[in-house]
Amino acid sequence: MTDAQVFDLIGVGFGPANISLAVALEELHPEIDPLFLEARDTVVWQPEMLLSGSDIQNNPVRDLVTPRNPRSRYSFLNFLFEQGRLLEYLNLGLEFPLRKEYNQYITWVASHFADRVRTSSPVSAVEFAVLPDGTEGYRVRVGSGETHLARAVVVANGRTPYVPAPFDQVESDRVIHLTRYKSTVERYAEQLRTGRVAVVGGSQSAVELTLDLAHRFPDAEVVNLSRGFAHRLKDTSPFSEASIMPEFVDYYFHASQQSKDELDAELRFTNYSAADMDVLRELYLKIYEQRLDGAQKVYVRNNSVVDTVTADADGVELVVRERHFGQTEQERFDLVVLATGFRNFGLGPAQEPHPPILSEIADQLEHTERGAVAVGHGYLTSAKDGRAIPPLFIYNLNESSHGISDAGSFSLLSLRAETIAHGAAKLLAGADPQNAEGDA
Template sequence: MTKPQVYPVLGVGFGPANLSLAVTLEELGHFGTARFIERSDGFQWQEQQLLPGADIQNNPFRDLVMQRNQYSRYTFVNYLAEQGALTDYLHLNAKFPLRREYAGYLAWVAESFRGSVDYGQSAAAISLVDGDDGGELFEVRTETGRRYLGESLSLGTGRSPRIPYPFQGALGPTVFHSTQYLSSIERLGDRRIRVAVVGASQSAIEIILDLLARPNVEQVTSLHRGIGFRLKDTSPYSRQVFLPEFVDYFHPLPSETKRRMRTELRSINYAACDQDVIDRLVGIQREYDLTGSDRLRMLPFTETGQLTRSPGGAHRLVVRDINHADEQTVDADVVILGTGFRDFGTGPNDEPYHPLLEGIAHRLPLDDEGVPIVARDYSIELNAQEYSRRPLRVYLNGLCEASHGMGDAGALAMLSARSSDIANSLVNHARLTADEPLVVGSLR
C-alpha cells in the first residue's frame, strides 16, 4: 500500500473557517502547505438555510480577509466588482448582504483553492501514528477508506447540533435539526403537513416564516421556553464580543467567570432575533388573528417532556408550561429543532470535546473541570509521549466559544482575525515551506 503524503497542515472541513485559513496561508507565502478534506461534494455554506430574504446579520466588510489585508483580491467588495455587481449592490442600500449572495462570495473564493481540497471525503476518525522521522503525525481516516497524514490539524467542522433529550431517539425524515431544514422539508414534497418548530432562535423564526409561505403546510406550532421571539441585542457596546480585543480579555478568565459572562451576554447571539423577521412574523400573526385562523400557534413558556406517536401516526409532543406545570399535547407530522449547538463543557447540553477528537482524547490536556485546555491561538497542544520529538497541535477553528467567547460561535465577524492567529501560530510552530510571496493587487 502506498503511504499517503504528509502535509504540514491538514484541515478537516472546508467551510468559512478553514477557507479563511487557506486564504491567510496563501497571502503569508505558504500556499500549498495545507490540504483540506470536506464531506460535501463541493463547497457549500448554510445550504440548508438559504431562505428567501434571509441575510447574514454581519457587516460585509468583516469578510474572510478585509481586516487583515484590505488589498486582498478575496474581499467581498472585490467579489462584487469582479461579478459586475458592485453598483447594483450599493444601489440596494442594504445593511447586510443576503445570505444567498454571501454564499456566492464564499464559493467564489473557494474556487481558487479547489486544488487544495478533496471534496466528498467525510472524516470518520482521527488518530496518531508514527512518522518516518520518529515523530508522531495526525492520521485522518475518511468514510471512503482514505488516509491523510498531517503534522498539524485544523478542525473546522462547526459545532455539533444540540438535540434535546426527548428527540434524541427520534431523528429521521420527519424529526430533524435546522441544519437539515431545506433538504428535509423539500423531500416531503407537497404532502399536507402540520409542523412543530422548537426553539426561539433566528433560525427558528426564519424557518417558521418559510413554512408559512408553503401552501402545503396546514399549521405551524412554535414552542419555546421564553415569552416569545426576543429582539437581539445589537448595541455596538454589546457587540464588542465580536472583536479580537474581547477575546484577549475573555480567554484568561476562570471557567466560572466565563460561564457567568456568557449567560449575561446571551441575548447578543442566542434565543434572539433581528427586528425585521420579528416584524414580519407579528404582521402575519395579526392577519391570522383578524381572520380567525389557527394556522400559526405560539406556545411560550413550554418545554417538551416526551415525544411519542399519536393514534393517527403523527408525532405527539407532551409539552409542559414551565411556570404552571400544566401539560398539553401537540400533534405534528414534522418536528424541526431550532435548538442551536453544543459547547465544550460539563453541562447537561455540553460535550467535553468534538466527537472527532475521540481517538486522541487520551492525549488532550484537561483543566480542573475535565475540559481540554485551548490556548489563545486556538490550539490544543497534545500531552507529549516520552519519545515525542516535537509537540503536536490541533487547532479548533470555529469551535471555541467556551474558551474564547461569543465571537467563536460561528460568527463571520471573527474569521479574518482568527485565521490570522492560527496561521501565525502555524508559521511559528509548524514546518511550513515558504513559497514565492504573494503579490497583492489593488481592489478593482
C-alpha cells in the same frame, strides 16, 4: 487506501473558517502545503438554511479576509465587483446581505483553492502517527477508508448539532435538527402543504424557519413552541458588540471560570435565544393579519415545554406542558424542526468534551477544569503530560475558552486564520510551542 504524501497541514472541513485559513496561508505563508478535507460533495455554506429573503446578520465587510487584509482580492466587495453587481448591490441599501449571496461569495472564494480540497471526504478520526521520515505527525482517516498524513492538523468542521431531551431519544426523519431542514421539507412537501409542523425554539433561526414554512405552505398550520415568556429582541447594541472585538477575546480568555460564566450570561442575547427586529415584526404582523382575516395558520406558543415525543412513519406525537401552570396537551405534527442550537465544549447536557473526530487522541490532550479539551490563546492544543505533540489547532469552535465571537461567527474569522497561519508556520519551522502561539 493510504496516501503516502505527507502534507504540511491538513484542514478538517472546508467551510468559512478553513476557507479563510486557505486564503491566509496563500497570502502569508505560501511555503505551507495544505490539504483540506470536506465532507460534502460540494463546498457550500449552510445549505439547509439558504432560505428566501434571509440575511446573514453580520457586517459584510467582516468577511473571510478584509479585517486582516483590506487589499485582498478575496474580499466580499471584490467578489461583487468581479460579478458585475457592486453598484447594484450598493443601491439596495441593505444593512446585511442576503444569505444566498453570501453563500455565493464563500463558494467563489473556495473555488480558487479547488486543487487543495478533496470533497466527499468526511473525516472519521485523527490519530498520532509516525511519518515516513521518522518524525511524529498525524494520520487523518476518512469515512471511505482512505488515510492522509500531515505534520499539522487544523480542526474546523463545525459544531455538533444539539438535540435536547426528550427529542434525543427518538430516531425519526419526522424529528430533525435545522441542519436537515431544507432537504426534509422538500422531501415531504406534498404532505406538508396541508399538514402541521412544529418549530421548537426561540432563536433567530426558529423565527426564520417559522416564516419560511408559512411562506412555503400557506395552507399548513405552523406552530412555534418556545420555552420563554416571549421572543426576545437580539441585543445589537454597539457596546454589547464589543464582544466581537479582538480585545474582548484577550479579556475573556484570561478571565476566571466564574467570570467567564458571568460574561456568558450577560452576553447571551447578543447571539442566542433572541431574534432581530425585522423577523420579529414580520412574524407578529403575519399572525395579526391572519387573525384579522379569521384564518390563522401560524401560532407562537410561549411558556411551552415538550415532555414526551413519540414518532411513527406518518408523524410525531408531542405532549406539551405549560411551563408555569402545568396543563398538558397532546398534539400531532407531520414534522418537528428543532432550532435548538449547537454543542459547545464542556461536560454539560448541551456540551461535548471535544470534537468527536478527536476521540482517538482526546485522552492524551490537556483538559480544562471542567473536563473539556484545553485550547490555547492561539487555538493550539497540548498534551496533558507536558510532552511535545505535533501542531493541532481547534478553530472557530472555542466559545467556552475564547468567548462568544468564537461560536461560528464571521466577526473575527480572518484574524483567527492569521493567528493559526502564523502559528503553524513557526511550529512547522521548528519553533518551541511555548513561543509559537500568535495573538488571538
